[in-house]
Amino acid sequence: MKLVSGQLPWEHTLPEPPVYPVLEEDITCDCLIVGGGMGGAMMSYRMSLSGADTVLIDKRTIGTGSSHANTGLLQIANDKSLTACMNTFGEENGVLFYKLCQQAMRAILDLPGKLDIDPQIIERTSLLYASVPEDVDMLKQENENLIKHGFDSEFWEAEKIRAHYAFSKPGALYSKGDAETNPLRTVHSLIHKAHSGGVRVYEHTEALHYEYNPDGVICHTGQGRIVAKKVVFAMGYETQEMKKDRGAELINTYAIMTEPLPHLPKWHEQSLLWETARPYLYFRTTPEGRIIAGGKDEQLTSVERREVRVLSQCERLVEELTALFPELQGIKAEYSWGAVFGSTRDGLPYMGPHPEFPHCYFIEGYGGNGTVYSMIAAELLADTLAGKSRPELELFSLTRSAKPAPSPAIQP
Numbered sequence: 001m002k003l004v005s006g007q008l009p010w011e012h013t014l015p016e017p018p019v020y021p022v023l024e025e026d027i028t029c030d031c032l033i034v035g036g037g038m039g040g041a042m043m044s045y046r047m048s049l050s051g052a053d054t055v056l057i058d059k060r061t062i063g064t065g066s067s068h069a070n071t072g073l074l075q076i077a078n079d080k081s082l083t084a085c086m087n088t089f090g091e092e093n094g095v096l097f098y099k100l101c102q103q104a105m106r107a108i109l110d111l112p113g114k115l116d117i118d119p120q121i122i123e124r125t126s127l128l129y130a131s132v133p134e135d136v137d138m139l140k141q142e143n144e145n146l147i148k149h150g151f152d153s154e155f156w157e158a159e160k161i162r163a164h165y166a167f168s169k170p171g172a173l174y175s176k177g178d179a180e181t182n183p184l185r186t187v188h189s190l191i192h193k194a195h196s197g198g199v200r201v202y203e204h205t206e207a208l209h210y211e212y213n214p215d216g217v218i219c220h221t222g223q224g225r226i227v228a229k230k231v232v233f234a235m236g237y238e239t240q241e242m243k244k245d246r247g248a249e250l251i252n253t254y255a256i257m258t259e260p261l262p263h264l265p266k267w268h269e270q271s272l273l274w275e276t277a278r279p280y281l282y283f284r285t286t287p288e289g290r291i292i293a294g295g296k297d298e299q300l301t302s303v304e305r306r307e308v309r310v311l312s313q314c315e316r317l318v319e320e321l322t323a324l325f326p327e328l329q330g331i332k333a334e335y336s337w338g339a340v341f342g343s344t345r346d347g348l349p350y351m352g353p354h355p356e357f358p359h360c361y362f363i364e365g366y367g368g369n370g371t372v373y374s375m376i377a378a379e380l381l382a383d384t385l386a387g388k389s390r391p392e393l394e395l396f397s398l399t400r401s402a403k404p405a406p407s408p409a410i411q412p
Helices: 038-050 082-089 091-109 133-148 158-164 183-196 236-241 303-324 370-385 391-396
Strands: 004-006 027-034 054-057 122-129 154-157 171-180 200-202 207-213 216-221 225-233 248-258 272-275 282-285 291-299 333-344 350-354 357-364
Touching (some): 038 183, 054 225, 216 357, 303 333, 350 391
Parallel strands (some): 054 200
Antiparallel strands (some): 216 225, 248 291
């Protein structure tokens, strides 16, 4: 599966990334992680802290799958609001999901001081604005639910928005505790630290097939075998090619990164910006004074079609950016790209075991908050592999109903 098209923006920020060998022998391990993107990076780092004998492989160069196209917005809030989660899964489970996202964000914000390569994780506030006046009541209800359950949130009227930004909107939710990151540097910094902690890492090493045995799994690669007690598949959207019950709806999404700007427009705290419309637009800044804009999601097409669409869709993103900030008229996108993006029918990611894959676990962080989901999965799965019960995994079960109803609360 070709995951990305166009000109990607992150390579210039890490010109000499760590490199790892190709596997050319037979080895054994307690845990094999398949995939060197954000999910595999988070998992390998967490496993290195536990001291488990762990191997990570990737068929590509580390960090060059979907994570390479990630735009690096990290948030507690999700594509699916807390209110919607409470309505779908029941109040306690909806709140549990948001609490897990909050805990994951705090853990992510703690990472920079623990890593040897700067991941450029920078704490930011967020502004979720009403795309149309009719969405204001929905935002007010969401604000009430967030505050009721202990989350940071403020409802801002149009006048306050105008006072802090160069644009005007009918209402918005302002919140703290989110972040921006450089996804390529984050993936490399996590795997580099995991490798320093004893995780064996191999790139350009493709898993060709697996043997599922009573005591573990044998992974056959091009030039060697890996005998593992447990396997964690962290292959992002490519796991959709493994299972019959795919569970995710794949689309194309697009993004741009501008040239560096001498001055940013009036933009309170360089907060992360997104909107209530679906599909939504989103905007962030970078440490270099650039702006990233993303969205314009559309139905999944052929790779060739996406290659053609990158130019026109990214031109539309420039138009959306200058509509929001008219003073940026004439701005150019230095990088424009498209990528496969997926979300689940009920709005939750998938993580955990699958009955057709013994001794195996999956990390499928589908949705707009994939990095946060990867942190949740790494924590829950690492504890599970160490023998600790994490009933929260039931919320993210790979075999859950596609049409969930409010269910009894899962107690962590």
